[in-house]
Structures are given as C-alpha cells and as structure tokens.
Amino acid sequence: MSFITNSEHGGDIYGFEKQYGRKPLDFSVNVNPEGTPEGVQKAAAATVSEASEYPDPEQRDLVNALAEKNQLETWQILPGAGASDIIYRIVFSRRPSRAVVTAPTFSEYERALKAAGSQVSHFLLREEDEFLLNNRIDELLELAEKDPEFPESGRAEMIFLCEPNNPTGRTTDKASLLRLLAACQKKKITLVVDESFLWLLDDPEKHTLLAEGGKYGQLILLRSFTKIFSMPGIRLGYGIFFRKDWRERAELCGPSWAVSTGAQAAGLAALRESEYIERYRQQNTEERAYLKEQLESLEGIPFVSSGQANYLLIRADIRLSEPLAEKGILVRDCSNYHGLDEHWIRVCVRSRQDNQMLIQAVRECLQEGGIRQR
Template identity: 25%
Template sequence: MTQKSEHFHGSDLEKIEEIYHVPREEIISFASNVNPIGISPKLRATLAEHIDDITGYPEREYTSLRKSIAEYIDSNFKNIIVGNGSSELISLFIQILKPHKALILGPTYSEYEREVSLAGGTSRYYRLDESRSFSVHVDSLAKQLNESIDLLIICNPNNPTSTAISRSDMRKILDLCKENGIYVLVDETYVEFAEDLNAITSIPLTQYYNNIIVLRGISKFFAAPGLRLGYAVCGNRDLIKSVVGRQDPWSINTLAAVAGEIMFSDTDYISQTRQLIASERERICKKLDTFKDVNYYEPKANFILVKILNDNVTATDVFEAAIQEKMMIRDCSDFPFLDNKYFRFCIMMPEQNDQLLKVIENLLG
C-alpha cells in the first residue's frame, strides 16, 4: 500500500483515485460530513421543472429565498443575507470587520485563520481543553476576551471535535464580548444535525445582540455542496448593508436560489435526516465503547472525533486500512493541537457504518 504523503479532505476523491488507484465513485467518504441520505427527494422531483428559469437573471435581492430561509429558521428575512456558500460570507464579513486580532476556538476549520490573514489581521487560538472533552468553559475563555481582540470565531458544533456550546453559554460569551467591543462570528454548518438543536443554535440571539453573525449553508445537512448556497443571520442591519454593498451582484445562480426554497420546505426529509443521524450516532458510540484502544468525545454533530490509545497505531494506519476497503476517513493530525493519534469520521448509512466500525475494530478493538 502506498504510504499517505499528505492530508486529504472530504472533497479530495480525485487525489485518492490518483494515488491509491481506487475509483472515486466506489469510495465511501466518511471524511466529507455530508448527509448520507443525499439531496432532498422533493428537490430531485421538482428542480427540473424550473430549468427555464435560467433564461433570466436571479432576483437581485433574493427576497423570496430569504423569506423561505426565514420561515425555516424562524427569523426575520431582513436579518438574512445569502451568498455563494458560507465560505463567501465568512470572507465578506471578515473583510468588512477588518479585525486587527481575532481569537479562534480550536482545533477547528483552518479557513477562518486564512481569511483573517487575507484581511490583514492576525489570529490566535483559545485552546479547547481535551481533559474537559474539548468543551468551552466560559470563565476560562473570559480571561482572553479583552479590548485587544476584535473578533471571536466559533464553529458550533465544532469541526473536528463535534462538541457544542449551549445557547445559554453563548449568551454569556456575547455579554463579555459586548463589554469589550468584540464581534462574534458563529459558524453553524453542523447545528442541524444536533439532537438538541434548539439548545445550541444562536439564531434567536441575533434578535437581541448586534455583535453576532450566525452562518449556515446547505453543503452538509442538505447534501448540496455543488449548489454553493449559504446564508448569514445578523440583527445589525448596518453591518448587513455593508456586506451587501461589498458583495458581487447575482452571487447565487437562479437554480440554486430556487433549490433553496424547495429544500428548506421539505419537512419529511429534514425529519428523516435528524432521526437517522440521532439513532446511528447513539448506536456507533455504544459500539466504540466496547473498543479498548480508542477514546471519543461526545458528539453533537454528524461526525465523531476519535483518539487512538494504542502506541503502535496511528491515524495513517486507520486511513490506510479504510482505503483498502474503499472507505475514506479524516486524519486529523493537521488540525491545530491534534496529532497523528486523532481521526474523524462522519455518520453514513447503517450498513456502511458497520463496515467502517469493523475496520476500526480490527485495529483498535
């Protein structure tokens, strides 16, 4: 087996095919964190009916789409801005805020630090404590929230730890940040997978705080990364106006806008997804409890971070063993504060989960 010489992300199936000679269409990606059900059946059945819509420009302000999102998340559509994926919105908000120094809760997604750097700022990390299962303790975080920080960035639930901050704790964090003139950017890409979504999401807080921006998208929960549709919720209308002014017109194509309206209304699909993830998450964790050489951290999202306790096995070994069986997991050694003893995998369909668990059990059970 060819030894892995780089870190692969969930979208790197072409590279996997080139290096390991495994056809990409045969690889089960446990690294992509995408809903295993696939796209909304309602969307699949009706999107073709709108094909003629591409002969015209999208609605410039996307009012219909924003109202659909507002109904889905129970918010005011005037507090919603849509973009070409949440990545565009992360970039735009950071460009407008121009933080001199950002504090990022980590280990986490590397794009936050990159965007702060591109905007001319610097970043430092608040290190999530592994001894506390990577959870955030507000009193500890408060010691680092002072006037030298302009922006606090939180992924909630966090990638790759799958841990989450409760809304009550987020309110405390927002109060502390308000006192110090700090904006808070909360990436909720994975919150819809959480069983206790209403206890975690910060969207209701946007009604009371003008220093919070909440980001979401359709890439993971709605299994549609190729549509490039994201949205942000913010009660600071002046900030939204500034971002819209910086944004290129028609950043979302017509079909993506129509698709968003369709999928946000597919309540059966949404319910089915949440039930599947909840039941499989519980079942997988019970199975992992029986393995002697692993530790995992209570997951809130649709993926699980695992630590290898066997000195003779690394994340590369798990990656290689999985690839032999045409399955791809995420080696997490390139995340801040993690090393080659950590890997992450997302929840797929039950029979696929069983296949991966068998690979893990053979190495670490």
C-alpha cells in the same frame, strides 16, 4: 505526498480516485448520507432552462422564505455560495486586527482572517475536558483581551465559534454562550457563531442564539443548507445579521450573483422538507450511539468524542487515515487541525451497513498495526 495529508477538508473523492483508482466509501464529509432530497434535485434541475438569464441579484424569494421561517426582517438575511462565502464577507467587511478562534475548529475562519491580514489567536480546547468550552468562558475572554503571542496587539475584535463544533461535534451550553455574548456586546467584540450543523442536533431550537440576537447587535449567525440536506455541490448558505449596516457592508465584500438560480430554487425546495429532516435526525441519533459504542469497544481506540451532530472525532494508537484508504474508506485526517495530530480522524455517521463496514475496517487496521483485539 498523499492527498489525504495534503487535503484541507474532507470529501476529496477526486484525489482519492486519482491515487487509488476507485471511488471510496466516504466517511470524510459530514453530510446526510441519505442524499439530496428528490424535491430539491428536481427544483434545481428545473432551472436549467433559465440558464440564459442572470439569477435574481437580491435572491428575493429565498430571502423572503428564510426571513419568514426564522421570524426575521428580510434585511437580516444575506445568502451566499455556502457558509464559507459568508465567512469571507464578514471578515473582509469587519477586518479585525486580531481575532480569536477555538482549536480545533473549522479551518475556513482562520483562512479568511489571514487573507484579510488579521492576527489569529488560538484558544486550545482540551481532550481532558471532552473539548468543551463550558467552564472556560473567562479564559477565552482573557485571551481576547490579551494574547502573549501578540504583545503589541490590543483586544481582539472578533471571536468565531462553531456550534456544534467541527470536528469535535460538541456544543457549548446555552448559559455559557449567553454569558460570552453579553461580554462581547459590552466589549464591542463581534461574535460570529457558526450554526451550520445546528439542525443535526437533537434539540436545535434550544441551542440557537437566534432569539437573543435582537438584544445583541455584535452577534452574527451562520447557517448552511449543505449538511442536513446533503447538497454541498449546490453551494448555499446564509448569514443572519442584527445590525443593518454590517449586513450591507458584508454584501459589498463579495461578487454579485453569488447564488445561482439553481441554488435559490434548491433552497426554497429544501425549506419544505421538514419530514426529511426529522426522519434523518432520528436515524442519526441511533446510528451515532451505535457507532460510538462499537468504536469504543476496540483496543487501540482510547477516545471517541460524545458528538452531538452527525460525526465523531476519534483518537487511535496508530495512524488510521491511510490504512483505511487502502481498504477503500475515506475518513477526515485531522492532522492539519490546530491541537490535533496524525492519530486523530473524524468520521461521519452513515447507515448501519456503512458503519459496520467502517468498524470492521478499523478493527483490521488496528490488528495489522500490531494491536490485538479482544
């Protein structure tokens, strides 16, 4: 079996190189194509001399910096080895008997839930709705109340949302999020909102639920350094909690020293990179619009999502992931997402030159698949 269809996530450049004998142009991971900021690289590299010492188990400097940046108390911040680490800590600390996840969405929520023995209910987002949740909050809450697939199960105890969602790139409007949050508070359902892609939005401060958390203890937020700072190999993310006991229990559900000295230094340096973020956000907005327009103009591409982050979800009339790989381009095959099949791919928004190479390769694949272009 091809590594492309057997890979749970994007970014398997190692499997690609083993199968095709060369490195790919990687559109499968939605990280900043500008690369890791120089200051972050230097900060992480400078810690090598401290490798003989254990990291700070409480990550004091990083926690203090994150608390100050987000205007929170230090006890509310729990750093981890990427947002995925915090997902597992949350799930194992709460151990919901049943949880609801939207579909399609990031697979680690379901993976963690199943590892903890939870039943997982899937709320299917629809292409005809542009994969938006906005007008369907009541339906989501009905599924949380009762799932016919699990007739013996009671109300779900946890809901996961990815805002903006992966792989669709769409966000739920703030009013709908607040209505869901209020309902979860009333019904004692833990609402976990993954804001890992938040800083890729054009207006992140208007979308986050951070300011509302003080009134809603059932809320937990997830954040990641991975995407905006292009540092997936460093592994750094954090959770934001609004109940101290929940934060303490989540901390116990993972190993000590989960965050290396290098990762802490990289995180501190990244928090100073405000110009880098703004520069990339402007570039991403322009290139996202360009890439969407060009892909939509191709015969054989009936759907391109109106993504609001730095990736686009695409449906083609033929399977594209393997033909593109033959041409040296790696995209995220979405056939293992609930609600999608082999006709769906996700692509990162990269530089103009890279985006043009992708567009040309997609055009060629469609023509080779028998779809004549205008």
